[in-house]
Amino acid sequence: MSANQNLSINSESIQNVYSTFIKNKFIANRRYQRKLVWSIEEKKAFIDSIINKYPVPLVLLAEEGHGNKKYYEIIDGMQRLDAITSFINQEFDIGGEFFNLDSIADTKLLKDNDSLHQENPPLSREICAEFANYPIPISIFQDGSKDQIDAIFQRLNSGGKHLSKQELRQAGNTSKFGTIVRKLASEIRGDSSTTDLIELSEMKKISITNKKLKYGISIDEVFWIKNQILDKESLRQSKDEEIIAEIVAWVSLEKTIRSSSDILDELYGFDQNFTSDETRALSLEINSQIQKINELNLQENIQSVFDILIELISISGKTFNSLIFKSPQQKITRYFQIIFLTFYQLIIEENKSIKDKEKLAKALSEVGDRVISLSAGGGNWSAREKETQIDTFSGYLKKHFKRSDVKDPTSKTWITRLENLITQSSTEQTLYDFKVGLHPFEGEGCQDYKPCISKIVKSLTAMANTDPACIGYCILGIADDQKTADKWASVFSKDCIKIDNSNFFVTGVIDEANKYQKNYDNYFMNICKSIQSEPISERDKSYICENIQSIKYYDKELVILKLESDKSPSIYGEEYFTRHGSSVKKVKASEFHSLFSKFK
Structure with missing residues (x-):
């Protein structure tokens, strides 16, 4: 996709659109994009229009970034782009048949390396090839300021046919009032995100959907x-x-x-x-x-x-x-x-x-x-x-x-905030880690909690090295799969709380604290003491210890540890680490320049 002027209008085949999508170059801006994706019925109707060669509305994008890091912020057309890419990615059928992955080079390659699985029965290759060649009208706005993009979005939707009155009020509104309303509403709905800019491929993970769609948050x-x-x-x-x-x-x-x-x-x-x-x-x-x-x-x-x-x-x-x-x-x-x-x-x-x-x-x-x-x-x-x-x-x-004897009687109640952290972890896996506790379930070493704390602290430094101004979290008292939750339940003879729309289970840490460290106060104090002995900078020690939170999810007590990136990379021992997904990897000497250049 290319744009040579301040505003260019051209057509791009669906095949080219999909190619741009799998390169993660389509970005949704949550300051003005809708929170609700189309229903399955609306998606099917749109795809059917393309198959029948009916005209479709123009997609409006804003080109951002420089050089090889260019991306396209979606001003109008997110629902249509999502419908197209979801159909190609086998997420729904048309007339009982699915997009044929052998029809275009990109999907055939994804199929061959097991990144995409062909659902059956597939549509004919001829129909899918015509679908892939269908020209989508696209307008690309270049070199626009945020204010200009916001103004375009509002004017585009000012007739009220696309957006509700409240969505128009919120669209691009960066005032303190507009920002706090948008953040609170998103937290209460459960579709919050750590940043406003999200890749379209990740957007569906935090979108509100109906029962017929297999992803996102159930409405x-x-x-x-x-x-x-x-x-x-x-x-x-x-x-x-x-x-x-x-x-x-x-x-x-x-x-x-x-x-x-x-x-x-x-x-x-x-x-x-x-x-x-x-x-x-x-x-x-x-x-x-x-x-x-x-x-x-x-x-x-x-x-x-x-x-x-x-x-x-x-x-x-x-x-x-x-x-x-x-x-x-x-x-x-x-x-x-x-x-x-x-x-x-x-x-x-x-x-x-x-x-x-x-x-x-x-x-x-x-x-x-x-x-x-x-x-x-x-x-x-x-x-x-x-x-x-x-x-x-x-x-x-x-x-x-x-x-109340407490200055802030609400400070420990974290129901919606915890659920939103869980949701955010689906799109920012690198910055989140979840553990049922500090002690192994069984074996001779089950009394020793310090190895787990060392592992947590190393992981937090790796998270802090992801990018400047990012925050990494480790939450104690949560099982991130059914198997771990079942094991915990059998060891402590207690029930977990399953978090809706996720595979996470809240166990809490009280039972572990009582079993291995007499009580929760000792448990919390020992975490703080152990962090002081970890081989990290004094700044990182202070940040982690000063920001440890004890929170409550219904009747379960949890502990949140976090670390925000500093002006330079965080060191553990004499080494630097980064996190890729849920894995912590040591930074090689040849990679030092790349790591440090991010913090300049």
């Missing part, structure tokens, strides 16, 4: 759908982000505001007609307040309250909808906000903690029928009604809370 397991707060179409329209945006605004601003579409526009400084460059006053105010509170603290506080609600819902054994109503109701987003904001007020603003989670879960039963009383209808939602209902519900719940 039925997304918090909003699972708890019957939103329906699938509302999630497609990003109504979850509107809920998050209203929550962020309410807990951030020093004044109360009503809820409406025009207020959301003002919070984002969004002007759909592109007639003014002036930032709205409310947008300036919300971003100023977020800066005062600290963006990271605000995000962690909101996410922690979500985690507490998730835990209470789990204890009840019901969905959110069936918990707060005797008979499940439609359109309950306002009820969710009242309950969430009341919990936020009690836990974060008043620094209270829950006395008994099981009793509180029971107290939430049918509160939508008995305690909270909201007026019907859409459109504007008055600030006065919100305040009144929060005060009423707070009064009802207060007997289940007590003054």
